[in-house]
Amino acid sequence: MSNLAARTRRPAGETRALLLETAIERVSREGLRIDFANLELEDLIRAAGVPRSTVFRIWPDRDAFIGDLVRALFDADPGFEAGFDEETLELLEHAIAEASKDADPAEARRAVLRAVVRRTTAHNIVAVEDSVTWRAYRTLSAALVSGDSVPGGESIRTLLGEIDRRYVSRMATVYRRLNESLGLRMRAPLTEQDLALSIMAVIEGMSDHRRIDPLGVDRPRMVATGDEEPEPWHLVGLAVHAVYEAFTEPAG
Structure with missing residues (x-):
């Protein structure tokens, strides 16, 4: 199965979990910057290997994603x-x-x-x-x-x-x-x-x-x-x- 096919077939719940997990791992390595410059959605989508279209159905914009990410960060600890x-x-x-x-x-x-x-x-x-x-x-x-x-x-x-x-x-x-x-x-x-x-x-x-x-x-x-x-x-x-x-x- 190609990477593209895997991305396309991922359910929304799995896509959400993978992108948040990828972002949390990055924060663990690099810290959380005030402007979140190291947490650009497009870069995280590539790193997580998830479909872009599904990501933007879950989070209509970056602010919505950041809000969920911060909550997930605290929930993980x-x-x-x-x-x-x-x-x-x-x-x-x-x-x-x-x-x-x-x-x-x-x-x-x-x-x-x-x-x-x-x-x-x-x-x-x-x-x-x-x-x-x-x-x-x-x-x-x-x-x-x-x-x-x-x-x-x-x-x-x-x-x-x-x-x-x-x-x-x-x-x-x-x-x-x-x-x-x-x-x-x-x-x-x-x-x-x-x-x-x-x-x-x-x-x-x-x-x-x-x-x-x-x-x-x-x-x-x-x-x-x-x-x-x-x-x-x-x-x-x-x-x-x-x-x-x-x-x-x-x-x-």
Whole structure:
């Protein structure tokens, strides 16, 4: 069967999946540019080996395709919304389980919080920076905030809003469980959603600066944050810990 015949006979669903897969692979290799210059439809059609006529029946223009591509990019990485990579989430879940078994007084549980934050944030900021989805999210967010023209801008703005809301809801649930296990509560009138938003802002800001000055951000700081001896902290860990301390108080 010739390549032309194969292209002609592809059903629309297969054509859609192949073109999106080809585009996602390219973004994984080259990153997502604000103007999507490396994602021209004609070039992707040739690379995917799909019929041009079917592509333009599915997506009437490039903006429609870009909107679907961005959604598919995030759908391909469902862990993105959790804010943490899988290994970091496992560390958090383990800490919650261990703290729930412990009947230690409040200060000992604060020590558990410090250990959780110190261990997870240093690992997580590196993991999110290595995530194609996270980099795409930051690129699109920066473009929309700056007012730059982005193909599919309104649909992408809507999508990013949906992702933000799901992220905040997911993280609020994690922090609520962590607070309960550590005997903490939110300082009135703050909520776990406020905590999630603030920590998200810290991580986004620090990851942006890390691109400019990785050594300045990643250099360990020997700090004593409680009764323990000074320990090596990643700068983002200290910042997140400070936010957590400011937002919470002992429950009893």
